[in-house]
Amino acid sequence: MRVSVGIAVTMLVALSIGVSTFVVHSLWWTTARENSRMLAAEINSQIANTVRIEVGLTLRSAEAAWAAVRTIFVQNVITTRQADKREFVFLSQLQAQPNISWIMFGWPDGNFFAAHRLGDGGLEMMEIDDEIRDGMLRRDRYIFIPGDIQFEERDFSATNFDPREHAWYANFIGRDATDWIEARDLPDSQKTVYAYAGPVDVNRRRQGVLAVVIETDRLSRFLGTLRPGEFGAAFILDADGNVIAAPDPNADEVTPARMGEGDLYEIAKMSGEQLLGGSDMPPVANSTTRIVNDGVPYAVALTPLGFYGWRVATVIPESAFLSGIDAALLNLIYILIGVVVVATALAIWLMRTVVATPLAHIVEDLSKVERFDIEQIARRPSKLKELSNLSAATVNMAAGLSAFRKYVPTDLVRSLVAEGVETQPGGEMKRISVLFCDVAGFTGLSERMGPKIVQLMEPFFSATSSAIARHDGTIDKFMGDAVMAFWGAPRPDPKHAENACRAALDLVATVAATGIKDDVGSPLRIRLGLNTGEALVGNIGSEERLNYTAIGDVVNVASRLEGANKVYGTAILIGPETRRAAGDTVVVRELDTLAVFGRAEGLIIFELIAMADSADESFGWIATYEEGLNYYRNRRFDRAIEAFEAADKKRGGDPASAVMKERAQAFQTEPPPSDWVGVAIADKK
Structure with missing residues (x-):
């Protein structure tokens, strides 16, 4: 037999109140002091659990950041010596993990690189390289601005810092495992910190040691948000009983925690000396004591945190929970008697309005999260803290999932869920259209602009993502300046070739409309390649990490076509299967027969000019060019040159005609x- 939440809670409330009244009335004389001890123990338990969770999250954040950076190096996404990309990766981890203070890397030749958080206001990048000003310490400082960071200044200073002389490096360069270690004397820092360190091997060659560091000042800041009781405080002690973190809401990497201030700090210090530092015997798991200082008694509880011998010390004045407890118990008896009378009548109405209805709304929101339909989820107000927290957690979960849109497209996730694609390695052959796009001259541009290239590329990637999404494409990945997308999976799309062509033209127009310019003021130019065919589409990877992607010859050819634009001076090249599948919906010109890099046979390639339903100009020059191409293929090079010259003139400048004319002249x-x-x-990719 099932009953509603309202009836069940009503019965439970009535029963609980009746029993409580009887128990309190019978035992209050003997339980007053016990209640105070229980209250202190409960406060200590809550604080200890909260601190343990925070410390655990901090440690896991550091370990996750270490694993993420190591994976990037091991997978050869970047090399440890690629300064600009390495700097971006370290910076991203510091921004994503606010509890992390340092990310460092040391090389066997004594070179050193680190990203260091400077409180909530900014960060700094440090590098020691023998090839940079004779091994001086380079420091680049950045400040945080909404949604981004901004370079502030750079300076160089003499230093004798060598990572090889420090335990975080020396203890791990010869090992094959990771671990936590206490570290000191980092560049320009005398703090004692804790580093999660381990070696990084790429292609079975040891590159150096990577370390992720936490500072106890961050924990002091967290302790500053806790209030054990009305007048209590929480501290963290090390294995020797020394106070290493004290409550200070303003503490960070720049502003050290205020140590040694207040009576509660002295009590914590005394408790550490008595229970930990003053005995050769190992401390028990949980230790409690009563300390009197200047006639004021304090209840102190020490609870292990499970890391480096740390313990959380909760210090509460006894007066905070003993005063008035007897009078409160007597008053509670009379209150409970009155509550019993009215509780049953009000409980059903109250449970329905305060519990059942909001709970039903939260269940509805959770169902939306299950479907990844997270746009319309809003916080459900409730008088009950637990339901309010549950609703807030649901909203935060939806917000957290929403943040993944920057990494995993929401529509893709919904489609995968709707199509029933299981999250395990596997795939199937599908006919799709693949698009590759990159920025012309990006290598030189990135060398000239350095880290500022990120600000230039952001509007490009936004325009690219919008154009692909408008035409129902699936963004596969961003690779440096390149973008890969495909149509026809996971959702079936009978017009995948046509939609890919529309997206390509839209992308070119959108980038041009945004007015993105490079460092010399020239408009950003892009190149695109499209191809259609059978590909293996699905979850590619391992059980731990999957990527929904497409692989196969059709993908490789699309990439090669994108690169072939360099030869012909074109913007968009498409393969013969894309031309065939798009049919009369596109305006193209047959450009050439090309054996792309890595293939022996030739492909007839086409330049995508426009969509047929939006073409508003004459394209007579296309027929002239294709006539010249026919002469060219039939070895009538004189007639081909004339046709290519005519096409060039009709179009008002056509790089492809100039290229083909030059070839014909060479064959003459x-x-x-x-x-x-x-x-x-094609001899290049």
Whole structure:
């Protein structure tokens, strides 16, 4: 038999109140002092659990950051010596993990690089490299601005810091495991910190030691938010009983915690000396004591945190929980008697309005989260703290999932859920259209701009993402300046080729409309390649890490077509299968027959000009060009040159016509071999 929440809670409330009244009336004389001890123990338990959770989260954050950075190095996403990309990775981890204070890397040659948080206002990048000003310490400072960081200043200073002389490096360069270690004397810092360190091997070669550091000042800041009782405080002691973290809401990497202030600090220090530092015997798991200082008694509880011998010390004046407890118990008896009378009548109404209805709304929100439909989830107000917290947690969970849109497209997740794609390695062959896009001249641009390239590329990636999403594409990945997307998976799309072409043209137009300019004021130019065919689509990877992607020859050819734009001076090249699948919906010109890099046979490639339903100009020059291409393939190079010149003139400047004219002129001078069939060979990707 099932009953509603309201009836069940009503019965429970009535029963609890009746029993409580009887018990309190019978035992209050003997339980007053016990209640005070229980209250102190409960406060200590709550504080200890809260601190343990915070310390655990801090440690796991550091370990997760270490694993993430190591994976990036081990997977050869970047190398340990790629300064700009390494700096971006370290910076991203500091921004994502607010409890982390340092991320450091030391090389066997004594070089050193670190990212160091400077409180909530900014951070600094440190580097020691023998090739940079004779091994001086370079320091770049940044400040946080809404949604980004801003470079502030750079300076160099002499230093004798060598990571090889420090335990966090020396203890791990010869090991194959990671662990926590106490560290001191970091550059320009005399603090004692705690580092999660371990070696990094790439292709079975040891690159150096990576360490992620936490500072106890961050824990002091957290302790400053806790109030054990009305007048109590919590501290963290090390294995020797020394206070290493004291409540200070303003403490951070720049502003050290205020140690030694107040009576509660002295009590914590005394308790550490008595229970930990003053005995050769190992401390018990949980220790409690009563300390009197200047005639004022304090209840002190020490609870282990499970890390480096740390313990949390909760210090509460006894007066905070003993005063007035007897009178409160007597008053509670009379109150409970009155409550019993009215509780049953009010409970059903109260449970329905305060519990059942809000709980039903929260269940509805959780169902939306299950479907990844997280846009409309709002906090449900409730008079009950637990339901309010549950609703807030649901909203926070939805917000956290929403943040993953920057990494995993929401529509993709919904589609995968709707299509029933299991989260395990596997895939199936599907006919899809693949798009590759990158920025022309990005290598030189990134070398000139350095870290500022990120600010330049952000509007480009935003425009790219918007254009692909408008035409129902799936963004596979961002690779440096390149973007890979595909159509036809996970949702079936009978018009995948047409939609890919529309997205490509839209992307070019959108980037041009945004007016993005490079460091010399020139408009940003992009190149795109599209191809259609069978590909293996699905969850590619391992049980621990999956990527929904497409692999196969169709993907490789799309990438090669994107690169072939460099040869012809074009913006968008498409393969023959894309041309065939898009049909009359596109305006194209047959550009050439090309054997892309890595393939022996030639492909007829096309330049995408416009969509047929939006073309508002004459394209007579296309027929002229294709006539020249026909002459070219039939070795009538004189007629081909005339046609290419005419096409160039009609279009008002056509780089592809100029390229083909130059080839024809070269063949006039030195004819091709007898088995030549008009195929151009691409010798570069």
